[in-house]
Amino acid sequence: MKTKTVYKRTYNQCLDFLAGLELRQSLPSEPSMAARLGVSRTTVRAILAALSHSGIVAAQGRSKLLARAPLKGDYLSGGDLEPLTDRVERQFMAWMVGPDCSPGHVVNGLDLARQFGVSTSSVRDCLSRFSLFGLLEKQSNGRWRALGLTVDFVAELFDMREVMEFRAVERFVALPADHPAWHELAALEEEHHALLGDLERRFRDFSDLDHRFHRLIGSVAPNRFFGNIQGVMSLIFHYHYQWNKKDERLRNEIALTEHLAYIAGLRSGKPEQALSACRLHLETARTTMLDSIVVSPA
């Protein structure tokens, strides 16, 4: 059956919200709570029923009010706070870069389902998604062959990224001065400086910033296929560097500096300057990624 992930996560979000309320203050209406929490009213009602049962909210005629402040122990916990799809994806990615998977080898879906403790259907879903990321391939006999996070894979992914990003850069420099992208770029530049200033503590935040930066560049030449490629990049970066912490701080510092040069290039209005800064950054990223792949399987 379906997991109760949505319920549990929303329940906790709801407690957070209630914590900001005064005691005996009345709650918003169900539709407005549903909108606020981003779920259906059905879910909101289920949560309110539970909260009422545990005495956190109490019915006052037709409306409800906060009966007592939520405590730490009221929060729900457990394995299914994360959507099943995400969990399987994470487990599969870990398996893929681990020692049990060698590129070119056949993937046994049934076995993975047993390992991960989920049904074959969920694994199947995951496999078909990854096959469109280019990490797997379906062969004629219906089996999956692992292609793996190999040097080839990274090379092809970065080739694609370069081609598309160069194209976006050319458009970016030509944007009119009042285009909102310039504003967003300035905001991101701020964030870069802020991060550099407190790198010792916050270098882990780079990953997200990097993603948002490249997405902004790409947004001026909107293309769903390029969006897919960026999604794959993000996924790979997310997982790969989660398990590969070597030189993380230094790596991020260099990337931040390159981003700033890249931003300056975009601002200069000279395509050549922007492109060369872009090229430099993408080359570094590629080399870094390749290095960490060549080393890690050893």
Added chain:
Amino acid sequence: MKTKTVYKRTYNQCLDFLAGLELRQSLPSEPSMAARLGVSRTTVRAILAALSHSGIVAAQGRSKLLARAPLKGDYLSGGDLEPLTDRVERQFMAWMVGPDCSPGHVVNGLDLARQFGVSTSSVRDCLSRFSLFGLLEKQSNGRWRALGLTVDFVAELFDMREVMEFRAVERFVALPADHPAWHELAALEEEHHALLGDLERRFRDFSDLDHRFHRLIGSVAPNRFFGNIQGVMSLIFHYHYQWNKKDERLRNEIALTEHLAYIAGLRSGKPEQALSACRLHLETARTTMLDSIVVSPA
């Protein structure tokens, strides 16, 4: 339960093979037949058992021999000669370009399953595949939104194709003279001339030739992501022009001519000439496709 597509198709293939044999000639061994037909021995044995039952082959000690020549009526027929996945894909594609689907509208998986006469699982599979082709999008509430075969879609797809194909062309012209691609190009050129010479009867064969031509170009800059894009192109072309026969002969004639100029450009060794021929051809293809899309929904 699983469809018997593999069995049925292979059964018919097997009859074709038997038709080429002498009466009372003995059949090859099971493993060799399995290899020849591209299926497992299990399937071959099931087929041999059926053939034996219907008196087409007879056991002669340990080996089997042809007892009577297969007749027209021996062939299996029915809806499941086509893999279920393909059938659903075709039905979905037809639905997508039909009047029941409007871009931006929500897709009802359950309803599609009922319409197509398959289970929700099969539809789900199909939907997730199409979402990676960029024709659908999954929204936060778990539902699918149709993006549709719109002008935007075609524009983005062709943008992507251009970027990648230009890149491949630059590499192609620089290939050494003894590279096998030149040989293949010559063979394809022959086919182009042959097709042009007999266009009246054979203009339907263009689609396949077109696919092979562009795949050859792409093959000199191998990239799985570009391969995916080409796959999407192929899919769209395949279905779209299956339902859109307007000016088909003329359209194909123009494309053939452009291909020949494109081939000459590649041979010239001058990147500019090759690129301009390439650009011209891709522009025509784009315009043709856009025209047929703008017209067809009316």
Added chain:
DNA sequence: CTAATGTCTTTTATCCAAAAAGAACAGAGC
């Protein structure tokens, strides 16, 4: 009349079962 709540229906996510197809192993024939 508007917007909330109570109730009911529809759709989706997940698991499970059964049949088809593939793969592995053991014994038999040449």
Added chain:
DNA sequence: GCTCTGTTCTTTTTGGATAAAAGACATTAG
């Protein structure tokens, strides 16, 4: 010794069941 066949086990594909979540409709408070 090698390859073929008979047999058994494993994996994949498809459909179906069930609970979660979403959505729709009717009713009622203000």
